Amino acid sequence: xxxxxxxxxxxxxxSVKTVSNVVNGYAxxxxxxxxxxxxxxxxxxxxxxxxxRNLRRGRTGFLALMVPELNIPYFGELAxxxxxxxxKRGWSVLIEQTQGTRERERETLVSLGPHLVxxxxxxxxxxxxxxxHDAAGGIPLVMLGExxxxxxIDRVAIDNVLAARTAVRHLAExxxxxxxAIGQNPARGTSEQxxxxxxxxxxxxxxxxVEELVAPAEKYHxxxxxxxxxALLDLPxxxxxxxxxxxxxxIGALRAVAERGLRVPHDVAIVGFDNNEESAFSLPALTTxxxxxxxxxxxxxxxxxxxxxxxxxxxxxxxQTPFSLEVRESTRG
Numbered sequence: 001x002x003x004x005x006x007x008x009x010x011x012x013x014x015s016v017k018t019v020s021n022v023v024n025g026y027a028x029x030x031x032x033x034x035x036x037x038x039x040x041x042x043x044x045x046x047x048x049x050x051x052x053r054n055l056r057r058g059r060t061g062f063l064a065l066m067v068p069e070l071n072i073p074y075f076g077e078l079a080x081x082x083x084x085x086x087x088k089r090g091w092s093v094l095i096e097q098t099q100g101t102r103e104r105e106r107e108t109l110v111s112l113g114p115h116l117v118x119x120x121x122x123x124x125x126x127x128x129x130x131x132x133h134d135a136a137g138g139i140p141l142v143m144l145g146e147x148x149x150x151x152x153i154d155r156v157a158i159d160n161v162l163a164a165r166t167a168v169r170h171l172a173e174x175x176x177x178x179x180x181a182i183g184q185n186p187a188r189g190t191s192e193q194x195x196x197x198x199x200x201x202x203x204x205x206x207x208x209x210v211e212e213l214v215a216p217a218e219k220y221h222x223x224x225x226x227x228x229x230x231a232l233l234d235l236p237x238x239x240x241x242x243x244x245x246x247x248x249x250x251i252g253a254l255r256a257v258a259e260r261g262l263r264v265p266h267d268v269a270i271v272g273f274d275n276n277e278e279s280a281f282s283l284p285a286l287t288t289x290x291x292x293x294x295x296x297x298x299x300x301x302x303x304x305x306x307x308x309x310x311x312x313x314x315x316x317x318x319x320q321t322p323f324s325l326e327v328r329e330s331t332r333g
Contacts, residue, residue, distance in 0.1 A: 003046045012040035024090065063091045063304060064112050064120035068100035072220065072248065073276035074293075075123070078144075081297035082121060089305050091118070100125035100188075114139055119304040124149070125188055140307035142300045147189040152316045154307070156300040158323045160190055163289045164197025165204075166325050167243050167271045170287070172205035174331060176241030176269055180213040182228040182253060183220060183245025194245050194273070213239055217249060225252025233260055240268055247272040247279045250286055254330065269331040284329030295321040 005023070009016045014033050021029050022037040023046075029037075040046075065082050067075040079095055086093045094117060098104040105127045112120050123144040132141075132151045142154045171179050181198045185191040199209055212235060215228035225244060229252065232239050244250035250272030257264050264270055264284055272279055275290030299319045306312045 003044045005046075008037065008040045008044055008046050011044060012036040060114070060116060060118055061090070061092060062094055062117045063301075064094045064096060064117045066096045066098060066105070066108050066120060066122045066124070068098055068123065068125050070095070070097050072246070073278060074246065074274040077276065078123075078293050078297060081294050082301060085297045085301040089301060091301075091305070098125075102126035102128070102131070106131050112139065118308045121300050121304060123147075140304050142304045142307075144296065144300055145190060146193050149189070154303045154316050154319070156296055156303065156319045156321060158291045158296070158321055160193035161197040161200070163273070163291070163323050164194040164243065164245075165201040166197075166323075167273065167289050168198050168201030169204065170325055170327070170331065171241035171243065171269055171271060172201060172207065174241070174265075174269060176239075177207060178210070178213060178237060178239045179207065179241040179243065180215060180232050180239035181243050181245070182215045182217060182225055182232075182249050184214050184216045185218065191245060194243075198243055217245070220246045220249055222248050222252035222255070225249030226256040227252075229253035229256035230260075233257070233262075238268070242268060242270045244270065244272050247274045247276045247286060247288055250288070250330075251278060251282055254282060254284070254286070265329070265331050265333050271331060275326050279326075280328070282330075284333075287328045287331040288326050289323055290326040291323045292321050 005016045005019045009019045012019065014037060018029060018033050019037050022034055063086055065079060067079060070076050070079065083093050096108045098108055105124050109131065117139060119140040121142050121144055124147045127147065127149055129149050129151050142156060144156055146157045146160045168179060179202065181195065183191055184195055202209055215232055217224040217228055225248060233256065242253055244253055250270050253270055254264060257268055262268060270286065272286045272288035275288045279286035279288045299321055303317065303319065
């Protein structure tokens with residue numbers, strides 16, 4: 001016989017309603033009652049019938065996550081954390097990969113709708129404001145990251161300008177005076193914001209902005225970081241510090257420096273962005289900006305679920321999640 005809510009309630013010594021509130025993730029349950037219910041759930045092995053529950057509510061039980069590239073570790077790690085946060089609230093997640101092109105991002109938005117998912121988390125690279133009109137059949141959307149598009153939907157991101165300023169300030173405080181940037185790409189909203197933080201930090205440190213020290217990157221992959229670093233090292237006066245707009249660019253830059261027989265950080269200090277797992281195991285280990293990816297995933301899932309369930313009807317919110325500077329061998333030696 002399948003275990004029912006009544007069975008769990010009887011064992012926990014609480015009402016069926018209290019058990020239902022715990023199972024459905026409602027916050028307003030007394031801690032002692034929640035503990036007893038969770039113990040009873042574990043003891044009985046209760047498993048909710050999600051299909052029946054969603055059918056009663058007129059929902060699919062699915063969310064969508066739209067990201068540019070899963071082979072970029074940041075997005076792979078973020079996707080795993082989104083899946084975990086959604087599962088705790090009883091939702092499954094469909095993941096769409098767009099390669100960061102406007103056409104594919106638009107196609108994905110249009111294909112989503114209440115027949116397929118109840119809500120979506122969107123990490124765009126190229127979408128424009130008009131692309132959101134009538135997209136996704138009116139389901140709740142939450143935008144991830146600081147893509148520069150003005151649309152009235154919920155957003156969750158870190159302060160990219162401040163994060164970039166923190167990275168470059170760290171290099172300046174180490175005494176680096178020719179600080180380069182790798183990753184400029186006007187097609188990426190985050191690139192423009194990290195460029196702004198880079199320039200602000202240079203100004204704060206009394207350093208001039210030197211155009212030849214800014215290396216563009218078509219994509220944020222290791223090979224592009226290596227190529228950009230080689231070009232910077234070919235300058236008559238190479239940089240002594242480099243801020244890379246993601247960790248993969250920085251890993252490529254580390255390789256290029258090593259191939260020239262130079263040392264990091266003695267000859268050139270390097271800072272990345274994203275704190276991917278790979279950054280802690282590179283040689284030398286990479287100093288990097290560490291966004292709280294778990295907090296970002298939790299905040300985004302919380303927002304979209306509250307919109308779906310009607311728990312909030314506030315105007316669109318912009319939630320900023322924290323970050324830190326993880327100092328490792330590529331700057332401190």
